[in-house]
Amino acid sequence: MNTFLAILTYFAYCFIVLVYTIKIIKYLKLPVHLRWELYPVIHEEKYQYGGSCFEDVNWWEKIKKKNWSRGVVYLLKEYFTLKNYLTRNLLYWIGLFPWHIGFIFIITFHILCFFGALSMVLGISISPGSQDLWGRILYYVILLTGVLSFVAGTLGSIFIIINRIVDKNLRTYATPLNFFMYLFTLIVFLSGFYSWYFVDPHMSEYREFWKGLITFQFVGVNTATMVHIILFDLFLIYLPFTRSLHYITRFFAFYLIRWDDEPNIRGGELEKRLIEQLNKNVSWSGPHIESGKRWSDLVKYNG
Amino acid sequence: MKAEDLGKKSNQLITIEPDDLIPLPYPYDDPTNEPPLKQLTEEQRARYEASLDGIIAIGIPKPSSKEEEEGFVKKFISGLEKLLTPENNWTFLQPLYHSLEYCVKCQICNDSCPAYIASGKKEIYRPTFRAEVLRKIINKYLKKKNRLLLKLTGSDIDLNWTLVARLGELAYRCTICRKCAQVCPLGVDNGLISHEIRKIFSQEMGIAPKELHELGTMQQLRAGSSTGITPKALGNIIEFMEEEIEEKTGKKIKMPVDKEGAEILLIHNAGEFISWPENTEAFAIIFEAAGIDWTLSSDLVGYDAVNYGVWYDDIQLARIAVKHAEIARKLKVKKINVGECGHAHKAMIVIADRVLTGELNIPRESALPLLQELVCNGKIKLDPSRNNFPVTLHDPCNMVRLMGIVEPQRGILRTICPQFKEMEPHGVENYCCGGGSGFAIMQSMNFPDWRSAVSGRIKLKQILEVFQDVISPEIKKYVCAPCSNCKGQIRELFNYYNVNEKCGIFYGGLVELIVNAMVDIKKPFIDWEWH
Numbered sequence: 001m002n003t004f005l006a007i008l009t010y011f012a013y014c015f016i017v018l019v020y021t022i023k024i025i026k027y028l029k030l031p032v033h034l035r036w037e038l039y040p041v042i043h044e045e046k047y048q049y050g051g052s053c054f055e056d057v058n059w060w061e062k063i064k065k066k067n068w069s070r071g072v073v074y075l076l077k078e079y080f081t082l083k084n085y086l087t088r089n090l091l092y093w094i095g096l097f098p099w100h101i102g103f104i105f106i107i108t109f110h111i112l113c114f115f116g117a118l119s120m121v122l123g124i125s126i127s128p129g130s131q132d133l134w135g136r137i138l139y140y141v142i143l144l145t146g147v148l149s150f151v152a153g154t155l156g157s158i159f160i161i162i163n164r165i166v167d168k169n170l171r172t173y174a175t176p177l178n179f180f181m182y183l184f185t186l187i188v189f190l191s192g193f194y195s196w197y198f199v200d201p202h203m204s205e206y207r208e209f210w211k212g213l214i215t216f217q218f219v220g221v222n223t224a225t226m227v228h229i230i231l232f233d234l235f236l237i238y239l240p241f242t243r244s245l246h247y248i249t250r251f252f253a254f255y256l257i258r259w260d261d262e263p264n265i266r267g268g269e270l271e272k273r274l275i276e277q278l279n280k281n282v283s284w285s286g287p288h289i290e291s292g293k294r295w296s297d298l299v300k301y302n303g
Numbered sequence: 304m305k306a307e308d309l310g311k312k313s314n315q316l317i318t319i320e321p322d323d324l325i326p327l328p329y330p331y332d333d334p335t336n337e338p339p340l341k342q343l344t345e346e347q348r349a350r351y352e353a354s355l356d357g358i359i360a361i362g363i364p365k366p367s368s369k370e371e372e373e374g375f376v377k378k379f380i381s382g383l384e385k386l387l388t389p390e391n392n393w394t395f396l397q398p399l400y401h402s403l404e405y406c407v408k409c410q411i412c413n414d415s416c417p418a419y420i421a422s423g424k425k426e427i428y429r430p431t432f433r434a435e436v437l438r439k440i441i442n443k444y445l446k447k448k449n450r451l452l453l454k455l456t457g458s459d460i461d462l463n464w465t466l467v468a469r470l471g472e473l474a475y476r477c478t479i480c481r482k483c484a485q486v487c488p489l490g491v492d493n494g495l496i497s498h499e500i501r502k503i504f505s506q507e508m509g510i511a512p513k514e515l516h517e518l519g520t521m522q523q524l525r526a527g528s529s530t531g532i533t534p535k536a537l538g539n540i541i542e543f544m545e546e547e548i549e550e551k552t553g554k555k556i557k558m559p560v561d562k563e564g565a566e567i568l569l570i571h572n573a574g575e576f577i578s579w580p581e582n583t584e585a586f587a588i589i590f591e592a593a594g595i596d597w598t599l600s601s602d603l604v605g606y607d608a609v610n611y612g613v614w615y616d617d618i619q620l621a622r623i624a625v626k627h628a629e630i631a632r633k634l635k636v637k638k639i640n641v642g643e644c645g646h647a648h649k650a651m652i653v654i655a656d657r658v659l660t661g662e663l664n665i666p667r668e669s670a671l672p673l674l675q676e677l678v679c680n681g682k683i684k685l686d687p688s689r690n691n692f693p694v695t696l697h698d699p700c701n702m703v704r705l706m707g708i709v710e711p712q713r714g715i716l717r718t719i720c721p722q723f724k725e726m727e728p729h730g731v732e733n734y735c736c737g738g739g740s741g742f743a744i745m746q747s748m749n750f751p752d753w754r755s756a757v758s759g760r761i762k763l764k765q766i767l768e769v770f771q772d773v774i775s776p777e778i779k780k781y782v783c784a785p786c787s788n789c790k791g792q793i794r795e796l797f798n799y800y801n802v803n804e805k806c807g808i809f810y811g812g813l814v815e816l817i818v819n820a821m822v823d824i825k826k827p828f829i830d831w832e833w834h
Contacts, residue, residue, distance in 0.1 A: 031393035033395055033398060034617075035654055035657055037653070038481060038492075050707055052706060054668065054708050055672055055710055057668065058668070084486065088486065089409075173410070173435060174408070176456075177456055177457075243407055246489050249401060250489050252401070253489065257490060264657055264659070264660070274657050274658075278658075280390040280393065286508065299621040300625070
């Protein structure tokens with residue numbers, strides 16, 4: 001069983017990283033598109049009221065360096081507050097916020113468990129009475145993130161299920177798989193909560209388990225902890241088949257679409273990519289389109 | 304109603320009753336006075352697809368045989384396939400892919416849609432509805448998911464002629480104002496979905512509203528302008544405008560045409576020449592007074608900034624954009640300035656930026672910043688007291704939310720209109736006039752009624768609210784709409800509700816207000832005559 005649990009965990013982590021990477025590459029390899037930005041564009045100097053460089057005469061002579069960090073701060077802030085939902089649909093936010101916090105913290109928890117285990121391999125004790133400050137900090141941070149994740153995730157899953165059922169706007173568009181996902185997350189968080197509350201109040205089993213994974217000396221854990229680890233592994237395997245990648249693609253959507261105001265400069269890199277696209281053959285067959293011709297030929301049309 | 308019901312047999316999926324519509328402020332606060340939407344005739348119903356909401360925007364003829372029906376559906380599927388390939392749709396594939404894959408259906412976008420809200424929240428107008436239909440079709444017919452997975456993902460939809468035809472019509476119930484996209488925390492753009500459905504219909508199936516295609520882009524490429532104005536007719540119009548300027552202002556102005564090497568090639572929406580010549584005249588008066596080196600073009604397409612392709616067909620969009628750029632290159636002008644036309648701004652300055660390469664990539668800008676410079680830096684002498692009447696500003700979506708041109712028009716109004724007052728919300732959070740994405744020019748059957756009563760309703764509400772304390776018809780009020788299409792829509796909206804007579808609200812462009820305030824012009828330039 002110990003070996004099975006270890007292999008499943010290795011597989012789950014490798015699987016999610018691999019599938020997410022493939023999906024991300026697929027997204028990023030999509031061709032450069034026409035400009036389709038929406039204002040406010042966050043790196044614009046006048047972003048506070050939604051202004052752009054187009055407000056200037058001869059704007060192309062005054063293009064300023066973009067402030068990329070402002071966008072990162074904006075998106076991260078949104079991750080941790082979900083402010084857009086808070087201001088537009090409070091009831092939905094009440095479920096969504098703890099649910100998301102549950103996700104963020106459960107991932108943080110497992111990453112911290114890995115570092116805790118790594119520290120143990122290096123001889124640092126992870127406990128409230130550890131001689132190392134690092135050991136004491138890690139102990140409390142792991143405990144805090146774990147408990148927060150289990151509690152917030154459990155409550156969030158329950159609220160979000162209720163919300164999707166009660167709110168007609170949400171119910172109409174909910175699918176059986178949506179509810180499967182919510183129930184799945186509920187049992188993942190709930191199993192973690194059970195394991196912590198009844199079996200492993202110091203979360204030490206997770207660190208031991210991770211230590212085994214690092215040193216390839218797999219250790220057994222209590223049944224409740226094992227159930228949570230299996231469920232979490234299965235959850236990691238399931239995640240790539242959901243819309244969960246929106247955690248990452250949201251960054252792309254904002255930077256590559258909504259805030260993409262990169263002008264096409266003669267002889268520039270962007271122009272080269274555009275010329276490549278314009279040389280592609282088109283197979284649209286509308287009566288006004290000569291199917292099979294290149295974009296660049298099709299646009300030379302005189303009616 | 305659910306997305307899969309779109310193809311179900313029914314004489315009409317929804318009906319819009321006056322009682323369903325959101326209430327309007329005084330003097331339209333009695334819903335019993337709401338004019339009912341014009342009903343289609345039996346003949347129209349028999350000939351065209353009208354079973355969505357009893358409104359016809361495109362006018363898709365009903366099939367005469369089973370083969371025709373199947374061919375129609377097959378063509379749609381083939382178009383959908385092409386829409387998802389990088390060769391055919393490099394132009395929008397990434398934004399489309401994102402919106403199809405990552406919407407979590409949180410419905411946060413719903414309340415930002417003027418048509419959905421104004422209609423009393425009719426399900427089919429919900430911003431996520433079209434996307435949901437398209438997603439289900441893709442899952443079943445392109446990804447060919449198995450039956451169990453289709454059930455689990457709620458994608459069991461049956462494709463038939465009715466569904467495709469209704470979806471085509473439904474793509475023309477969204478003004479593509481993209482206010483829904485602006486509020487989406489995940490960057491999903493349901494306005495784009497409407498745009499892409501329209502493209503399948505046009506680029507693959509050869510179906511588009513005739514005002515956009517036959518009489519729009521095709522006529523523009525063939526005859527020079529979507530208005531039908533030929534280069535010869537333009538000459539006569541310019542002559543007429545010069546005479547009118549002299550009559551109104553006493554100024555003798557010769558409008559420069561095809562002046563090689565001019566600093567600016569000014570391109571107007573040609574609709575202005577016909578419907579609002581005072582706008583193009585005002586531009587001439589201002590530019591001459593400020594000593595601007597400018598010219599108009601009399602070349603085919605060169606005197607009409609419109610580019611309806613931006614709403615329904617990428618190839619038509621590119622064709623017109625290239626024509627505009629070629630004309631500017633031929634004239635050796637330093638830059639193109641776009642007059643008061645929102646979609647032309649967005650098409651020519653922003654979207655076409657990635658179609659125009661090499662020598663065609665000529666600098667292009669909005670006329671508004673230049674006007675602001677002239678007004679706010681005192682380059683023309685102005686007397687704001689001449690504009691001492693209530694003024695509000697409508698923000699054209701294409702210029703504001705989609706381009707970030709927010710302040711120049713406000714700077715001007717604050718300088719020359721002492722009673723300028725913002726409507727709420729405004730700026731990048733504005734509401735569409737209801738005539739966006741071609742609606743303002745589409746006159747099919749009873750579509751104009753829908754446009755006024757539904758898609759334009761929130762704008763009317765905003766206008767009435769901002770003028771509520773001066774709503775009496777004796778007090779003349781002015782809605783400044785620096786966009787030809789928005790003006791067209793506001794004109795129709797005001798006609799539908801008789802707003803000018805009942806409330807004394809007039810509409811017009813920005814340059815008219817500037818000229819109205821010019822100290823060296825004796826008579827008021829704005830004549831307050833309804834047209």
